[in-house]
Amino acid sequence: MKKGRISCKRAALLLLAASLLAFATGCGRDPSKETDAQLGLNAQQSAGRQIFQERCAACHYAYSSSGLKGPGLKKLFRKKFLPSGLPANDRFVEQTVVSGRGMMPAQGDALSQQRLDDLMSYLHTL
Numbered sequence: 001m002k003k004g005r006i007s008c009k010r011a012a013l014l015l016l017a018a019s020l021l022a023f024a025t026g027c028g029r030d031p032s033k034e035t036d037a038q039l040g041l042n043a044q045q046s047a048g049r050q051i052f053q054e055r056c057a058a059c060h061y062a063y064s065s066s067g068l069k070g071p072g073l074k075k076l077f078r079k080k081f082l083p084s085g086l087p088a089n090d091r092f093v094e095q096t097v098v099s100g101r102g103m104m105p106a107q108g109d110a111l112s113q114q115r116l117d118d119l120m121s122y123l124h125t126l
């Protein structure tokens with residue numbers, strides 16, 4: 001009985017330490033629920049986030065690697081390769097957005113160059 005009480009206390013301490021660590025390192029926060037200001041987005045990036053919500057969010061999570069209809073886009077440009085295996089750079093991401101890829105519809109007609117640039121600047125913050 002006594003042994004049980006001690007390990008329970010230890011477990012509680014471990015849990016406390018783990019949650020403090022998670023808090024300190026900012027893990028466990030959900031960027032999708034944060035405001036543009038909390039994310040530190042500039043005006044262009046926040047315009048891009050708006051476009052993402054309108055045109056991409058139905059199929060892609062911005063802050064998760066889990067797939068929705070398309071692959072999650074978390075850390076899109078911080079990885080070497082896109083899910084398709086193409087290099088993760090502006091050229092191929094723009095090409096995907098403008099011309100579509102597989103089941104992803106082309107968006108070129110719906111986006112002006114300005115809106116495309118705004119969107120790209122936001123995607124670079126992921």
Ligand code: HEC
Binds near residue numbers: 092
């Ligand atoms: C109707 C659903 C849908 C919408 C809307 C959509 N996508 Fe996609 N997206 C997909 C699917 C499905 C794939 C996987 C395509 C494949 O490789 O076959 C994909 C793939 C991608 C990829 C990976 C490309 C690669 O080379 O691996 C990127 C980046 C991407 N989408 C960005 C976007 C952005 C940015 C938007 C908004 C402008 C958007 N998508 C809108 C469904 C969608």
